Amino acid sequence: MHVVVPFSADRPKTRLADELSAAERRDFSEAMLSDVLDALDGVDRALDVTVLATGPVDTAGDATVEIDDRPLTTAVNDRLDTAPTAVVMADLALATPEPLADLLDSEADLAIAAGLGGGTNAFLARDTAFRVDYHGASYRDHLEIAGEEDLSVREVDSRLLAVDIDEPADLAELLLHGEGAATDWLVDAGFELDVGGGRVEVVRY
Ligand SMILES: Nc1nc2c(ncn2[C@@H]2O[C@H](COP(=O)(O)OP(=O)(O)OP(=O)(O)O)[C@@H](O)[C@H]2O)c(=O)[nH]1
Ligand SMILES: C[C@H](OP(=O)(O)O)C(=O)O
Structure with missing residues (x-):
């Protein structure tokens, strides 16, 4: 089965610009990509x-x-003219093989996993009629596209696939639950959880 992993190599993770320099965002993104590739492996x-x-x-x-x-x-x-094809985003740093296998084993025309905030973190299209329209509330848009094409849909409900690392608060999810290269990268860069004030926050030393 063909799996496509989109990766923004030139200007990744701009929403983390207050936390990380451009070079750091590039390194951190590569670490997340390596976690996603390990999970697929x-x-x-x-x-x-x-x-x-x-x-x-x-x-x-x-x-x-x-x-x-x-x-x-x-x-x-351009990659959806052959089916089945899966698309798994490169910033799913908590992804593990189990929920990915669940998605990839689905028999529905479209199996789809939502991201926090309305995006689409992963899908498997078994019908070439499916097309993507990313950004905004793309999860909702993708369900609508599937409906227009009369495709059967399975919504894959997975916390580990839902967490895409976009915003500063998402870094806490990685420090809390991550075990891979991206978490190691954050720790090496001096990021730590701070729960002292009764809230979970991320600080950099
Ligand atoms: N091939 C390709 N991948 C992209 C592009 N934009 C984003 N991606 C990847 O798509 C996934 C979701 O990206 P986003 O979270 O929307 O964008 P981002 O560039 O990672 O982060 P922001 O700049 O903060 O929006 C990530 O795996 C990105 O690396 C693009 O233009 N081309
Ligand atoms: C590409 C985009 O990703 P997000 O900005 O939601 O992380 C989406 O899933 O539509």
Whole structure:
């Protein structure tokens, strides 16, 4: 099965610009990508993984890298002419093989996992009629597109697939629950949880 992992290589994670420099955001993004690729590697299925990147990538492991600097929606739609194809975002740093296998085993025309805040963190399309329209409340839009195409849909309810690391508060999720390269990167960069005030916050020393 073909799995596409979109990766913004040139200007990643701009919403973390107050916390991380441009070079740090690039390194941190590569660490998250490596966690996602490890999780896919742990799925006991024959997967053909392509990192769909806007520029060169350092940490792609055994995955193929395809460079495509067109906007995300255009680049992904260009890969949906063959089915089944799965798309798994590169910032799902808590992803593990189990929920990914659950998504990839779905028989529905579209299996789809929501992201916190309305995005679409992963899907498997078994019908080439499905097309993406990312950004905004894309999860809602994708259900609508599936409805228009009369596709059967399975909504995959997974906390580990729902947490995409976009905003400063998401860093706490990684420090609380992460075990991979991205969590190690944060710890090495001096980030720690601060629960002293009765709230969970992230501080950098
Ligand atoms: N190939 C490709 N991947 C992208 C593009 N924009 C974002 N991505 C990837 O798509 C996933 C979701 O990205 P977003 O969270 O929307 O964007 P981001 O660039 O990571 O972060 P922000 O700049 O804060 O929006 C991540 O895996 C990104 O690396 C793009 O234009 N092309
Ligand atoms: C690409 C976008 O990601 P988000 O900005 O929600 O992380 C989406 O899922 O539509």
